[in-house]
Amino acid sequence: MAASVTCPVTIRIQEADFDIARETALLTKSRTDIGAVVSFSGICRADEDSANIAALTLEHYPGMAEEEIKRHVDEAVSRWPLNGVTVIHRVGRFMPGENIVLVLTASQHRQAAFQAAEFLMDYLKTNAPFWKKEESEAGTGWVEAQARDDEAAARWTKP
């Protein structure tokens, strides 16, 4: 049963960059029950609606951000047989090409790992208290929430 599976959870919000290989190694270290690790990393893009982005600043709500991510990780763990989850979200000012977010999901089989990673990212985008401000040649402004992100999150609650 999934209930007896060990599922260590790591949630970090930090300014520093993360190392995907290192985080993956930490998740799978001394484990022989993990058959699949899915890794998603979100990266600062240089192009947004054809405006050239010079930099992106990520603001968050300390305390709530960690708790909100934890709530969604707990839900993912209850929905899929996961053997480990790591979520790292960076805050601060980023240049195009820099890492912003990392989601790692480990499971015995790939389907659970793929689905849980997608579920976590969809909810992270719409429910975790982070906000992006972009600097481009057109000026500086807060990024507007996208309806397509709400739709992506909503599909997980459909019957």
Added chain:
Amino acid sequence: MKVKYFAWVRERVGKAEETIEPPATVRTVAELIAWLSSQSEAYAYAFEKPKVIRAAIDHAHVKSDAAIAGAREIAFFPPMTGG
């Protein structure tokens, strides 16, 4: 109670957090937004489209009809754009 503001709500209000004492007639998140908006032009500007504003009580998302009684910390912010 403590109130926190984030992103453009924070910029429009002109502060990140403060302690407020709304009158007892202010019972819900929506009523708190309306009361704050009546306090100054900065609040009125921040909350000019109240339906866009998201709120959290003690680190959990709430709807605008949520009761504020007993809240230690209320936060107001725009729709989230992380990830």
